[in-house]
Amino acid sequence: MSSLSLQEAEQVLAAGVAQATEMSVPVNIAVLDAGVNLKAFARMDGALLGSIDIAMGKARTSALFQMNSEDLFEFSKPGGSSFGLENTNGGLVVFAGGRPLVVDGEVVGAVGVSGGAVAQDDAIAQAAATALTAAAV
């Protein structure tokens, strides 16, 4: 699997913090590598403590399945194909805010954001993930 450098992880964090600052939403941001191991983390001033674990969980969920965290909801939801999926892997987080980090078409990790409303978290995660993709071009 491709590696994710600390410099890249810090670019992801910085892009996420910039977006969150612009939106005035203090969040926690976690960056994991493709092997689902923590690479970098930042808790913005004023971000909720309960969101530390959620940011980690979103990043972990996204890295484990190489898709957006909320994509797992389709499988997990009542009536979905995979009842109880969210309870596997020690607990998944299946709402938005976790996104894969993709470089040259390959998943090199994932970012997870938590602290605001779900749509806000997701917008910040998107900005964070996109920064790495843009930097790679």
Next chain:
Amino acid sequence: MSSLSLQEAEQVLAAGVAQATEMSVPVNIAVLDAGVNLKAFARMDGALLGSIDIAMGKARTSALFQMNSEDLFEFSKPGGSSFGLENTNGGLVVFAGGRPLVVDGEVVGAVGVSGGAVAQDDAIAQAAATALTAAAV
């Protein structure tokens, strides 16, 4: 309980890998014995890391109850007879992809497959389980 040899477990894995390769779906495959202890495991190249735990969970669920993993859903589902059943035993996986391994009418273990869509996982699990049955004939 009847024993499951490593040779048999490897036959199960090989049949599963062959079926998955034919379907171009990289999966994780876990084989447990009738005592619900891990006997053999393989993660195909490109298989999702989040599916390791699910493959294990499907095999464990199937071995624990000597039935297909999805058969537990009937009891677990909202309105089913056994509310919360999926949370017993440290967490069950109650969607398809786990199947008992049967030799001479006796359950000797179970196989669990995860990595593709649920129907794909189940087709692979079926091929894996059938190989053992066929070999025993």
Next chain:
Amino acid sequence: MSSLSLQEAEQVLAAGVAQATEMSVPVNIAVLDAGVNLKAFARMDGALLGSIDIAMGKARTSALFQMNSEDLFEFSKPGGSSFGLENTNGGLVVFAGGRPLVVDGEVVGAVGVSGGAVAQDDAIAQAAATALTAAAV
């Protein structure tokens, strides 16, 4: 409790990374606030994966007791006054590399470093912690 800003935590990380780079020892660095909650984290390229948890543990130990992590060893060691102390709090790390972050005589958090030899980790933790103190002056 006094607060630790993300900017301060990033100063701590940067000072630690700079020291570790000069020593050619890739490490994991965790920064916690005085409430013993994660504030920032960085895994340098090439740092051991097993040291993620140890860096976290050293920072947690130091923040929990507001002293250097190795100071707990005196109590924990065979014959020490507090037999089994290292097993409290979900497991402490009682060797060097965890240091309190002090601003104006008050503990505002702690830093934990792991990846090299213990003496190396400690030197990096000291550099990291000192940077914050110096910046505060």
Next chain:
Amino acid sequence: MSSLSLQEAEQVLAAGVAQATEMSVPVNIAVLDAGVNLKAFARMDGALLGSIDIAMGKARTSALFQMNSEDLFEFSKPGGSSFGLENTNGGLVVFAGGRPLVVDGEVVGAVGVSGGAVAQDDAIAQAAATALTAAAV
């Protein structure tokens, strides 16, 4: 980090099983990749059930620290530099039988063996790890 293919992992298992068979010591063998995720596993017929977790633990310890599992003992032992190290990372296994898998000078994973005496486990782990190195030459 470099990837470890299923084919390579199966070579490692096969070499371990061959060595164990020659020594008449039934063992469990676990193979992890460099990201410390399970790749392949085999329990030989007659191997102790209590050794499943130990084989996993040795492989995990070796992959986490990119060294032989028993090398951690030097740090962990009474009077060693890192009192309690064995309790980090959810519990390490710091006796022999876990070895890194090295290809072209890079660690691509680790193998863990358990079921016999420690020296036997280690000889089997060495045979297993060497097979991959030899195959890569």
